[in-house]
Amino acid sequence: MEAQVPKQSASLLILNGKSAGNEELRQAVKYYRQEGYPLFVRVTWEHGDAQRYVAEAVERGVATVIGGDGTINEVAGALTLLPAAQRPCLGILPLGTANDFATACTIPLELDKALLLAIVGKPVPIDIAQVNNDRFFINMATGGFGTRITTETPEKLKSALGGASYFIHGLLRMDTLKADSCEIRGPDFHWQGDALVIGIGNGRLAGGGQALCPGALINDGRLQLRIIASEEWLPTLINSLANGDDHPQSLSASSPWLQVDAPNEIIFNLDGEPLRGRQFHITVIPAALTCRLPPQCPLLA
Template identity: 50%
Template sequence: MATTPGDLVRLIVHGKAAADPELREAVLAARNQGHRLEVRVTWEQGDAARFTHEAVAEGAATVIAGGGDGTLNEVAGAILAHDIEQRPVLGLVPLGTANDFAHGAGIPLAPLPALRLALAGPIATVDAGRVNERIFVNMATGGFGTQLTVDTPSEQKELLGGFAYLLTGLRRFTSITADYGKVVGPGFNWEGDFLVLAVGNGSQAGGGHLLCPQARLDNGLLDLRILAGEELLPTLLERLIDGEEAESVVSARVPWLTLETPHPVHLNLDGEPLAGTHFRIEALPGALRFRLPGYCPLLDRAVG
C-alpha cells in the first residue's frame, strides 16, 4: 500500500549525498505529488540512527535511507530497536559507492525512480541478520573481502566504485593470509583455514561480487559460503565472487551459526566493521517491512 498524503515520511540522507541535484529534484517531485516528505541530513556517525528513532517517536509511516549500504544498516538497526508494531516501513534510495544491496534487490539506482519505489512500491516482509548485538541487512563477511573494504581508500571508492575493490585485491594477492576458525550451525560443523567467509541475507558484497548468489530475504535462513584453504589463487577467488561452486568452497544454509577464532578477526556488516573472536550470527525472520520491486530477485515470494 502506498503512503497517503497525510503519512509522515522521513528521508535520512548521508551528508555526502545531500547536494545531489537529482535527489533534490526527486524530493521536490514527491512533495508536489502531496507526500509529506521530510528530509534529515547526517553529519557524523550515529546521526542516521538518531533521526530514525526520532521518526519512530513522531509516528512516521515510512523511513527511507538515502545513502549506501552503511546508511541502510544504521537506519535498519535503529528500526529494529523498536517493538515490531512500532516499526515503520523501510525504503532505500541508493546513493553510496557500491550499493550492493540495491543492485542485488533490483532497486533503481537513480534517485527519482528509487524514491517513487520507496514511497509507493509493494511492501515485502523480509529478514534481517544479527551478529552478536549488531544488525546487518545485506551480508556479513570476513577474511579477504573484509580486508579489501578496510584497505580501499575512500577517494578510490568514490572515483572507481566497485572496481576499486578489485584493484585493491590485485595489489594484495602476495600479502593475503588465511584466518583460522570453527563454524558450527544446525547440522553443520566445519573447522579450518579460510580466506573468505560470507554470511548472506542478500546476495552480493564488496562492489558487486556474488558471494551468496542463492540467498533470499524472506526464507528465514542465512546462506554461508567459505573459501577454505591457505593459498589464494586468482582463478579460485574468481569462482567464488562469480557465485560458482568449487571444491574449496564450503556452502550451507542455516538459521544461525557461530564462528570462533583463536585470534581477533574483523567482520564487515554492510560495510561496518566488528572485531572479536566469538560471533553468533543469526537470521531474524520477518523483522522488517521493506518497499521492494515486485520482481525483486532476492525474494522467494512475489510482492505486489
C-alpha cells in the first residue's frame, strides 16, 4: 500500500461476523488509521444492528458509512430512512459471497484499494428500490428457481466456493425446478404467466456474476425487469444468463415501478435477504443516497 490518504471526516465500517476476522481487511484498516484517517469498525450480531450503527454514525458526525456486500442491504436501507441533511455517504467493500453489486460497479476486489475508494472516492447520487414501503434493495430483487437456490445454498458451500456455489447447488437441486405463477404490471408493461426466473434490477448482476439485468443503471430513476419463462429451462438459462443476451423465452422492460401479484406465496431475494409474500410493490427512489464509486463506474448513466 503506497496511497496517500487525504485527511477528512471519519468513516464507520459495518461488518458481519463472517468478515470480522478477514486479515487482509484488518491490515488495510490498520494502515489507513496509521495514515491519520479516523476509521471506526462495528460488527453485526443480529438483524437491526446495522441500523443502530448507522444511527451512531450520525451522532458521531461520520461522513461515510461503509458496508460489505453482505451488509449492504441493511446499511443502505438505514441510510435511506435518515433525513437527507443527516445522511452520510455510502461506501462499499467486496465482502459478500458473490459480490455482485461491487463487481458490477467495478469496485476493486483488493480490500486495501476498495477501502481507499470507500474513504476518499467522489460521492455520486444513486437510486435505491423500495419494496412494499418498508424494505429496500440497492442491487436486485430476484424471484423464481434461482432465488430458492441462493436462499437454500449451505453456508459452508458458499464459504468454500463463493458465487460458484449457487450454480453447483442449483445443479444438485434440479429435481425441485418449477416456475412461479404471477402477474407483473408497470405503467407501460403487463405480463402474466409462469416465470422460471424474475430479475428486477437497480444493478446488473445476481447469483454469482450472472448478468440478469444487463442494461440496468443505478442513477436513471428506473428498474430493469427481466423474466425468463421457459420449459426448455437449461439451454435458456445458461445461454441467456451466461451471455447477458435476450432470448426468445426472455422478456425485458424498464419501469419506475412494478407490481407483482401471485396466487401462491413466492420468495424474492433482496440483495441476499429473503422476502416472502403474494404481493410486492417495487418502486425506485431516485437519488436516494450518495455513494463513493469508481470514476468510470459502468452502472452510472
